[in-house]
Amino acid sequence: MPVEDRLGQYIKQTEQAINGRKEHAMRALDLTVPQYAALLTLSGTEGMSGAKLARRCMVTPQTMTTILSNLSAKGLVSRTESPDHTRVLITRLTPAGKRKLKQADAKAVAIERFLAEEFTPDEAEELRSLLTRASNRLAQFRQPEKKG
Template sequence: MATSRDKRGQAAGLRPDKRLGMNIKRTEQALITAKQLAVRPAGLTVPQYAALFALADNPGISGAGLARSCLVTPQAMTVVLKNLEERGFIERSPHPWHRNVLETRLTDAGREALAAADARAVLIERALSEEFTQEERAMLREFLLRCERAIDRAATDL
């Protein structure tokens, strides 16, 4: 007789090492650890690097927009931006029309820190990319997108 526990893998004995979520988490942790080592000599954390990286392509973006771009909460981004501003890596100024919105831009020091961090972080990305053929990279992106959609569907059923 099947139970609802079977769907979750509990009764079926789905061990942690057999769960895709564990593989994804281990891979994510390995990537974050490698990126931390890569950006540390530039005096940055991974969240700070991500913010500078996003700012380079979106000068003037708001903190809320930057949080969405970096996949963090606005509260977390506020802390990151405060630290970057204190270190002189960014400057913030009121939007010309929306005075409650602060525009954020890289300073020369921020561009230098980003360039130094990215020169090392790109080595991680390159090593990851070189592990797969172009076709495999496309497939991996599709598989990860499918994972994201499956997780979203499962979460709505909770």
């Protein structure tokens, strides 16, 4: 299959472009894109475990442990024992984390809006639909077993 026919190449190129812009924007706020993603995800909750947060942010639990350790050191999140499970820590945004997220999200939204300006509303909806279909299709893929 020629490289120019491989959809993954185009998806990866776009992902790298948007993440590159967001990394640059977040760096000015002393954040990384994964740290921003964790703050954004936490903003819609009353707190959650690191494992759940890792799943929502699409990183490994080990990576999320590092992200949360760094965010905690910056005073942007607090971690307390779960009332249900003493071995589980529940992570919440601190007031400083909420302020930092507001700044970071303004920068991320500006990038998202800039990208969206390239498309009509119908094209943007079609792109979302096509990418969702692609993701759902890939979730169904099973590598053929080797015979031999």
